[in-house]
Amino acid sequence: MARVGLTAERLTLAGAELADEVGFEHVTVSELARRFDVKVASLYSHVRNSHDLKTRIALFALEELADRAADAVAGRAGKDALAAFADAYRDYARQHPGRYDAARFRLDPQTAAAGAGVRHARMTRAILRGYDLAEPDQTHAVRMLGSVFHGYVSLEAAGGFSHTAVDPQVSWDWIIDSLDTLLRTLTTR
Amino acid sequence: MARVGLTAERLTLAGAELADEVGFEHVTVSELARRFDVKVASLYSHVRNSHDLKTRIALFALEELADRAADAVAGRAGKDALAAFADAYRDYARQHPGRYDAARFRLDPQTAAAGAGVRHARMTRAILRGYDLAEPDQTHAVRMLGSVFHGYVSLEAAGGFSHTAVDPQVSWDWIIDSLDTLLRTLTTR
């Protein structure tokens, strides 16, 4: 029987692609097996179970997203960095809705700590260097930025902004602008 | 055979409670049948299918959340109203994580339009009356508030804020404070 060459990595990547096509919640071991033209049981040598597969996809997406964000902010500072960082998130979510969803998959604390979540937090803090905030304001600001970006992106993905004629891109820019203003206000407080 | 007295409403409510216990994604027709000590097939007279059940739970949660928010903002204005509104969301999400998740269930546009989503949007706009914003700023601000609240609440629920020692309540208050400041700045622009 021809061997397909399954590995956890290939399964993870294929799972990520599948997620973008059919939605993360519909990613299934069976469907993945079908795509590789292989029997379902065969996947269980590479992946512990369905949850494990989803965890891998989540970690993969987090890593990929962190890479993108890191690229985006490299060589920028202040509002420039803020906007680039924010856009990296939103662009990723729009190009890869399934993966973005995967990145929100609830990981157990251990797994999460070992994953790229830490990079995300560190990058957000790095963005704030341009605004010179002291603790605990910095932590508050990190949380606020994370909330706005994630909230906006997920509401937009859920179709929450399609009732109004106002262009989501314009709102997005407006929000980034506002956040920048706000953060600069805090600096001088 | 003793009749239990199933109705779509009772199933919906039980489903909401189940969601709070085991998580919305684990709400299942089978489990609900088990709770009512009834055969699975019996539920299908009251609910079209699993998706229909989830939709009903989602609509129920949206309605309940809108009720709470409406109560919270009644008789308040300005920052008071903003804070009460925000707290209503966060409190609901913390008391009823499963229902809050349900409220984020992706509804088809028709269903969503008929549901309480509209009330939420209208209330958010009402909050902004205290800040006297012209269009399109008002829409931008509505989107920003929705994003921050939803984003914060869902990141908090996902355990995203447990890595730092800073009290989430303090960050929350700080964020509301900041948003109030920001909105007041916009008014006078």
Add this chain to the structure above:
DNA sequence: GGGTAAAACCTAAAGCCTTTAGGCAGAAGC
């Protein structure tokens, strides 16, 4: 109070997904 018809719940069965156990055949190493 008895008849009837709708409503509520049941049995049966098919289809799909997950997961485990054990088997065979290529691939890799000696």
Add this chain to the structure above:
DNA sequence: GCTTCTGCCTAAAGGCTTTAGGTTTTACCC
């Protein structure tokens, strides 16, 4: 060339969803 390991397979059990068609209960009406 032989052994061993690995990759994929067959088989099977268990769970959830959904449909079809039966039976009992309830409620209404005469």
